[in-house]
Amino acid sequence: MKVLVVNNMAPFVSGGAEAMAEHLRHHLQVAGHEAEILRIPFQWEPATRIPSQMLMARAFELQNVDHVIALKFPAYLIPHPRKTMWLVHQYRQAYDLYDAGQTNLPPGELGEDIRQLIKNADDECFRQARRIFSISDVTQKRLAHYNGFDSQILRAPINDPEIFVDAPSEGYVFAGGRVNGAKRQHLLVEAMAHAAGNVRLVVGGPPDTEADAARLRAAVERLGLQDRVRLDLRFLSRQEYADYVNRSSAVASLPFDEESYSYVAMEGATAAKALISTTDSGGVLGLVKNGETGWVCEPSSEALAGAMSAACADPARARDLGRAAKARWEGFGINWQATVGTLLS
DSSP: OEEEEEEEEBTTBOOHHHHHHHHHHHHHHHTTOEEEEEEEEOOOSSGGGHHHHHHHHHTOOOOSOSEEEEEETTGGGSOOSSEEEEEEEOOGGGTHHHHTTOOOSOSHHHHHHHHHHHHHHHHHHHHHOSEEEESSHHHHHHHHHHHOOOOEEOOOOOSSGGGOOOOOOOSEEEEESOBSTTTTHHHHHHHTTTSOTTOEEEEESOBSSHHHHHHHHHHHHHHTOTTTEEEEOSOOOHHHHHHHHHTOSEEEOOOSSBSSSOHHHHHHHHTTOEEEEETTOBGGGGTOOBTTTEEEEOSSHHHHHHHHHHHHHOHHHHHHHHHHHHHHHHHTOOOHHHHHHHHHO
């Protein structure tokens, strides 16, 4: 079967959804299918250009393709008679972030018109889809609440699980992945001003913008944390990234209202590391359980400082929490072979 994975692209920005698409393509090929990825450009600023980009996606005519697996807005608007939705997320600024006052849509009638256009296009797309899967209960509930469509949860497997191992801790908390305001690595840097003196923090991954990097560097300088915080703000190889995870005392993942468990938390659990998250981090909390697999804190620097200090003060306790995190993750039985079979069924 010829299977096309369709996803968005923002030039020089790569994160969990991009890795998920690449590994889906690879495992479709392992299962004996021809598979490719089609990435279409999407620029969400200014928001007034979103309708034209939606129109571009809807105008695609795919030939020589047996099955489409669509991941994100607006790429999932590409029409095809045999299309399966594996919904990473919709354009949240037209849905929950709009209600929360965190939208980039313009105020007034223009913004409301764009929002309604997005919702109408989504509704038509979901009606025409062969099957709809959501990557988490958060995504599933959002789809049902705003669009009225049911979906089946199909969580994304971890990539390269064999490189995440339970290595001896070197006494630091690691926060990995894309660096931006929504992932909130800045809260961890600010927490270091309140943490015990032996706590160290490593932030590793590519910043979405230079402003995201500058924000962290300025906080380190302002708080005098140069000897306790390492900012490795670049695209890390998988082994470099895994080494940071494997040698940490705990792995922190505190995005705002994340759709999924987050790759950062899943990779930390695979390496049997205690996890740190916040009460408003959404889907991550399916994996991070306070006092069981790690610490769930209020999203404040003081509360996070307490968790980071606890992780570094009691290595035996951190190891126990990490092993429980690994057992919880493995208990879900999520793997690529089963996932590919479900998407094509």
